[in-house]
Amino acid sequence: MKRSAEVVIIGGGIQGCAVAYNLAKMGCRDVVVLEKNTIASGSTGRCAAGIRAQWGTEMNCRLGIASIEIFENLSEELGADIGLHQGGYLMIAYRESEFEQLKRNVALQNSLGIKSRVISADEAKELCPLLNTEGAVGFTYHHRDGHADPLLTTFAYAEAAKRLGVEIYSFTEAVGIDVNNGKVRGVRTNRGFISTGVVVNCAGPYAREVAAFAGVDIPIYPERHEILVTEPIERVSKPMLMSFSGNFYIQQRPHGSFIMGYGPEEHLKSHALNSTWEFLEGMARKFVRLLPRLSGLRVVRQWAGSYEMSPDAQPILGRVEEVEGFYISAGFSGHGFMFGPITGKLMAELILSGETSIPIDMLSYRRFQRGELIREPAVV
Amino acid sequence: MNKEKDVIICRCEDVTLEEIRELIKRGYTTVDEIKRITRAGMGPCQGRTCRDLIIREIARLTGKRVEEIPMPTFRPPIKPIKLGVLAESEDD
Structure with missing residues (x-):
């Protein structure tokens, strides 16, 4: 196991694997994905597989159609059938x-x-x-x-990421995040410490527990x-x-x-x-x-x-202001698989350049403190 | 004759011994991972035959004991049931 990495991603579902792949594709290959069980063993692998652009808010429509555009070419891009x-x-x-x-x-x-x-x-x-x-x-x-196969899609992302140099560790559980002077220093796991300056929380239903490792409270x-x-x-x-x-x-x-x-x-x-x-x-x-x-x-x-x-059934995406180097891509409220291809790309852009090709500022976790919740009328 | 290619391990989903061994060699050493990639064990019999065969293959190729290989979750129903029969039940 690596003892240091540029980026450590916590969670081996669609979000974690798509962020890892996109980082590597954009040139950042010193990336580790930590998964406490096996790839797609959590929410992603249990999901209903649906993909849609029929949403009731502008943000979700934009994310939905951008994700569909990626899904349409994804088997070719990743070199494996995703069952679209x-x-x-x-x-x-x-x-x-x-x-x-x-x-x-x-x-x-x-x-x-x-x-x-x-x-x-x-x-x-x-x-x-x-x-x-x-x-x-x-x-x-x-x-x-x-719809597409969530299992095949996630494995395709994971395999493509590995080919670009990403390391994916199964049965490796994050148990703590070390923060010093407001900056991420590393991740403690059941198999040892990995030193890093960037951690991405892609832990799905466990995202609140993972954020708490860094002293951050998010309402997922x-x-x-x-x-x-x-x-x-x-x-x-x-x-x-x-x-x-x-x-x-x-x-x-x-x-x-x-x-x-x-x-x-x-x-x-x-x-x-x-x-x-x-x-x-x-x-x-x-x-x-x-x-x-x-x-x-x-x-x-x-x-x-x-x-x-999340309280408004919208994802929490972006950087955490009080802990430098800590990012969140979670809280998808039942729509994480369908948004994975686009949010994986946007998070990689944010981490590497500080900017995203679709604005995601309104999805900051700070919206709950500010009372700026987004109301999506089209959810089951 | 390619023996591994001709041996069907999961009869519900047509998964061969060759495919299973290939995945184990690539590092997929749990029944769950092999199931998720190939659908082995997802058919109508829910892995009654293939589950034990896959565990044995994993043990053989990884040098572990059969008891060390984690079992996948057993999910209901035990046997396939018609939706129409379920819809007509009146216990609520």
Whole structure:
């Protein structure tokens, strides 16, 4: 194990691996990634794989479409298949007020060059012929949304980073950050000390604990979300189906299996990752109502993962002012995988040049102290 | 005949002994990592056959004992269940 590095990244999920790859690509190759388990074993590897630009704030629209543009060429760039499927997100509104919001979102998206649109029930059924549209009042669609394999994507970033000289240490847990005179001096791990002037906190649901190592308090907390996967069948649904009021997302992977989930009724702040029977039944009811012809489809596996929640469900990105050399890329609140390619690039730019190609000042952790929260209307 | 290429370790997801050995040699020495990269163990049988075979291969190539190789998490349900059957249950 290296005893010193230019940059030490804590966390081997999509954020950590994408930051590492982008740093190395921009010429900073003396980089170490610390992962307490194995690559993509935390929130990234448990996530729902979705990628979208259909957002309700300008910041998220900009990040979303920029990330999609990277995803579209990522298999080629990283030299490994990432399992991308761009069948669009079909947003389904069940309330008039919700449909009005979706229409406002589309207007905002269109103003930023995202070619989303309001579509009719007939067109929705053309995209997904088995869809039961009963009760739905409106639909929006963006054809470049979709999903990719979070595991393959993260391993592809990790392998590409390694080829550029980055060292990735599995089963290596950060247990402390040494700060002296307001500057980062190094990271203590269960395998020894690594001296460094730059630490990036990409610890997802553990980001608060990692920030505390440097004496910084950030309001990120874990929240358990459940999900399941079915046996594979031939492609019957091109778009990913999503509804905020219906509280579900359902998508069919290129492999043929369906992945689906919904937001928890109880919002427990805990690292618990157990599965429940209630979710299995609740999800089955939503699915069968929506796609009744597929009621014979079998569930193969269910699991849970942590959303790394921030108070306004927006990420905390940027440098920490009171500790020189300490950076945070966490708090993605369920959207870390889809934003990973762009935030990995932006964080590398920030660390190496102090500037970013998309302004991210408003995502500073200081916004909570200043009371400048960002309200995103389009989250499940 | 290429023996490693012809031996299927995960029958649900068509993963061969050659692929498994290749990954172990590249440093992926846990069942979880091999599962995440190849899908071995993610199919309808949930790794009933391949899990033990993969653990044995990891032990053999790394020189560790089988007991030293961490087991992946066993996830419900034990057997695949139809969504329609789950949707009709009335215990709430």
